[in-house]
Amino acid sequence: MSNVLVFGHQNPDNDAIMSAVVLSQLLNQVEYQGNTYTACCLGPLPAESAKLLEDAGVPAPTLIDAIEPAAEGAEPRQVVLTDHNEPGQSVAGLENAVIAGVVDHHRFGGFTTAAPLHIVALPWGSSCSIVAKLFEVLGVEPTGTQAKLLLSAMMTDTLMLKSPTATAVDAAIAAKLGEQFGVDPVKFGMEVFLTRPSGSFTAAEMVGNDIKMFEVAGKKLLIGQYETVDKSRALGMIPEIREAMRAYQAEKGADGIVLCLTDIMEEGSQVLLEGDAEAAQKGLGIEDVAEGVWMPGVLSRKKQVAAPILAAN
Numbered sequence: 001m002s003n004v005l006v007f008g009h010q011n012p013d014n015d016a017i018m019s020a021v022v023l024s025q026l027l028n029q030v031e032y033q034g035n036t037y038t039a040c041c042l043g044p045l046p047a048e049s050a051k052l053l054e055d056a057g058v059p060a061p062t063l064i065d066a067i068e069p070a071a072e073g074a075e076p077r078q079v080v081l082t083d084h085n086e087p088g089q090s091v092a093g094l095e096n097a098v099i100a101g102v103v104d105h106h107r108f109g110g111f112t113t114a115a116p117l118h119i120v121a122l123p124w125g126s127s128c129s130i131v132a133k134l135f136e137v138l139g140v141e142p143t144g145t146q147a148k149l150l151l152s153a154m155m156t157d158t159l160m161l162k163s164p165t166a167t168a169v170d171a172a173i174a175a176k177l178g179e180q181f182g183v184d185p186v187k188f189g190m191e192v193f194l195t196r197p198s199g200s201f202t203a204a205e206m207v208g209n210d211i212k213m214f215e216v217a218g219k220k221l222l223i224g225q226y227e228t229v230d231k232s233r234a235l236g237m238i239p240e241i242r243e244a245m246r247a248y249q250a251e252k253g254a255d256g257i258v259l260c261l262t263d264i265m266e267e268g269s270q271v272l273l274e275g276d277a278e279a280a281q282k283g284l285g286i287e288d289v290a291e292g293v294w295m296p297g298v299l300s301r302k303k304q305v306a307a308p309i310l311a312a313n
């Protein structure tokens with residue numbers, strides 16, 4: 001029997017947190033493969049996740065920063081990755097671990113394993129939609145709390161099902177989970193969004209809050225997203241935000257950085273580019289304009305920003 005660590009990506013969002021928390025609960029409930037499972041995270045909890053877990057009386061996941069090499073003669077640590085699979089977005093020292101499983105809804109990018117593993121990858125709106133499906137597969141009914149935590153992440157990850165990443169399956173699962181604890185999914189999702197202290201975000205927080213590193217044409221490109229219900233405050237901070245983007249890029253040793261200031265209500269993103277952003281200009285078909293470029297309908301970093309940039313380069 002091993003203790004398996006279950007965690008989402010760096011700079012965790014609500015989906016990274018809740019997929020790890022609820023999946024590890026499920027695997028413990030069914031004593032999957034006779035192991036125990038510990039939910040972990042690779043960074044501080046987003047405000048909405050902290051509040052949801054506290055209200056539900058569920059312990060926060062354990063913060064880890066690296067996987068150490070196994071001691072002489074000991075088995076390497078087993079891990080399950082949720083909401084990501086690319087080593088660049090994962091824990092430091094991932095190469096010291098055995099990847100026992102992946103539950104994800106992103107593109108696959110660059111890991112190999114020595115042994116067969118569990119992979120559940122579906123292009124649905126959130127990793128928590130897949131975790132909800134796994135309850136069904138393993139014959140377990142989620143508790144009210146589990147339904148609530150899963151639904152919260154489905155709503156934040158799909159921007160209340162408005163993102164083009166949301167599928168009919170997500171809508172059906174959301175309706176079912178909502179029914180289970182008596183809420184309208186969209187209304188509940190809005191409440192979750194409003195627990196974010198967006199009015200007090202600094203420029204550095206807008207940049208670093210939700211950002212991922214991609215390898216594009218041999219260069220390192222950071223793509224970040226700041227979601228808000230009112231973009232006007234952020235638009236008044238553009239020079240500061242640009243400075244924070246340059247600082248973040250330098251700190252991470254990236255070549256370029258893209259930031260999407262996404263307005264959930266107006267359903268679009270103001271896109272800012274810094275550094276070597278040629279690949280992003282090409283992929284998105286936009287110029288590097290000082291105040292940024294408004295891209296109507298752009299809500300999904302994955303599908304409408306990262307994918308076209310990766311495809312064009």
Ligand SMILES: [Mn+2]
Nearest residue numbers: 015083127157
């Ligand atoms: Mn996700």
